[in-house]
Amino acid sequence: MTTDIRSLEMPNAEGYFGDYGGSFVPPELQTILDEITVAYNEIKEDPEFINELTMLMKDFVGRPSSLFHCKNLSAKIGGAQIYLKREDLNHTGAHKINHCLGEALLAKKMGKKKLIAETGAGQHGVALATAAVLVGLECDIYMGVIDIEKEKPNVTRMRILGANVIPVTRGTQTLKDAVDAAFEAYLEDPVTQLYAIGSVVGPHPFPMMVRDFQKIIGIEARAQFQEKNGKLPDHLVACVGGGSNAMGLFTAFLEDKAVKIHGVEPSGVGLEDGKHAATLTLGQPGTLHGFKSYLLQDDAGEPLPVYSVASGLDYPGVGPQHSLLKDIKRVNYVTAGDEETIDALFELSRTEGIIPAIESAHAVAYAMVLAKDLPKEETILVNLSGRGDKDIDFVVENYGKKFGV
Incomplete structure (x- = not known):
C-alpha cells in the first residue's frame, strides 16, 4: 500500500480509509446514516454550531x-x-466528553429525542449522560454486567445524571456485547434516537465524526x-x-x-x-x-x-x-x-x-x-x-x- 501522505486525507465519500471503514448496514439504516452524514457535514461548517461547541469546550469542559x-x-x-x-x-x-458534546448537539439539531450508546469503562457513558442533560435529551447506556461490577463509581455517576443504565448479560458481558445490544436497540428506532458511538469505530460517518471532535x-x-x-x-x-x-x-x-x-x-x-x-x-x-x-x-x-x-x-x-x-x-x-x-x-x-x-x-x-x-x-x-x-x-x-x- 502507498505511503503517500495524501492517503492520510481520509475518509473518502463512502467512508473508506484506504481499504477500511465503509458502511455495512441494512438499507433502512443506511438511509438514516446518510441523513446523519449530511447533517454533520452541514453543521461542522455552521458558525452557530461551532461557536456553541467552542464555548462549551471552554466554559463547561475546561x-x-x-x-x-x-x-x-x-x-x-x-x-x-x-x-x-x-x-x-x-x-x-476523560477525553470522551469531546465527542459526546458534539454528538449531543448534532442529535438535538436533527430533532432526535434520545441518545443511546455502549460503554466499557464507563467514561463514554458518563460523558454522554452529561451531554444529554446539557442539551435536554433522554439517554440509554448499555453496559456489560462484568463492567458494571468493575466500574461501580461510573455506573453511579450515570444514574445520578439520570441516564438509564441497561445491563448486558449475553456473551462475555463486556464491551463488545454492550455494542451489540446498543446497536440492536438503535435498529429498533433509528428515527428518534441517535446512537452516539463511543470511539472512532462503526459505520460511516462515525469514525470520521468522532475523530473530528477529538x-x-x-x-x-x-x-x-x-x-x-x-x-x-x-x-x-x-x-x-x-x-x-x-x-x-x-x-x-x-x-x-x-x-x-x-x-x-x-x-x-x-x-x-x-x-x-x-x-x-x-x-x-x-x-x-x-x-x-x-x-x-x-x-x-x-x-x-x-x-x-x-x-x-x-x-x-x-x-x-x-x-x-x-x-x-x-x-x-x-x-x-x-x-x-x-x-x-x-x-x-x-x-x-x-x-x-x-x-x-x-x-x-x-x-x-x-x-x-x-x-x-x-x-x-x-x-x-x-x-x-x-x-x-x-x-x-x-x-x-x-x-x-
Whole structure:
C-alpha cells in the first residue's frame, strides 16, 4: 500500500480509509446514516454550531487541557523526557466528553429525542449522560454486567445524571456485547434516537465524526508543546482500544514525519494465551458492527473473545483509520500487559501525584519502557486520556497488597 501522505486525507465519500471503514448496514439504516452524514457535514461548517461547541469546550469542559512535564518520573527513569496531555482534567474525567458534546448537539439539531450508546469503562457513558442533560435529551447506556461490577463509581455517576443504565448479560458481558445490544436497540428506532458511538469505530460517518471532535487534543498539544519547548515532540504515545483518544492526538501530527507515533494495545495476560485485545498486533481484516477494520476473529470470521484489565480497551475491532495507519507504517502499534500497566499506574501516582485510568496507564507503561533507551534531550508526549477515580476500588481489591495499599 502507498505511503503517500495524501492517503492520510481520509475518509473518502463512502467512508473508506484506504481499504477500511465503509458502511455495512441494512438499507433502512443506511438511509438514516446518510441523513446523519449530511447533517454533520452541514453543521461542522455552521458558525452557530461551532461557536456553541467552542464555548462549551471552554466554559463547561475546561479546555484547553494542560500539558505537564513529568520531571520526577523522567529523572527516575533516566532517559527521555515524558510529557502528559492532561485529558484526565476534563469535566467528567476523560477525553470522551469531546465527542459526546458534539454528538449531543448534532442529535438535538436533527430533532432526535434520545441518545443511546455502549460503554466499557464507563467514561463514554458518563460523558454522554452529561451531554444529554446539557442539551435536554433522554439517554440509554448499555453496559456489560462484568463492567458494571468493575466500574461501580461510573455506573453511579450515570444514574445520578439520570441516564438509564441497561445491563448486558449475553456473551462475555463486556464491551463488545454492550455494542451489540446498543446497536440492536438503535435498529429498533433509528428515527428518534441517535446512537452516539463511543470511539472512532462503526459505520460511516462515525469514525470520521468522532475523530473530528477529538482532534482538538492534538491541535492543542501541538501548540502547547511548541510554546513550551520550541519544537515538536519526538514521540507520541496513546492507548488504543477503539482508538478515539489516540486519533485525537495523532491527527495533528500525521504529516510530521520526524514525529514517531506509537499506539499501545492491551496484551492482557499474554499474547500467546489468547487473553488479550491486541487487534492490530494479531488481527486480520474483517467486518464487525457495520465497518471493516482489523479484527480478532476465528477461522469463520466471527469475533474472538477478548480481555484486558482495562474495560475500555477490550474490543475485538479497532478504528478503520488505525488500520490504514498500520498498513502504511505511519504508526508503530505495540502492546502493554496487565502487570506492567498496573505497575505504571502506581509509578505515576507515586512520582507525580497523578492517578491515571487503567486504559491510559497502558500508554504510560510503554512510554516508560521507550524512555529508558532514548537520550535525555528526546521527548515523549503521552495522551493521558482519563483519570483513575473509576478504577481505584478495583485496583486496590486486586493489586493493593503488592503496593502496600
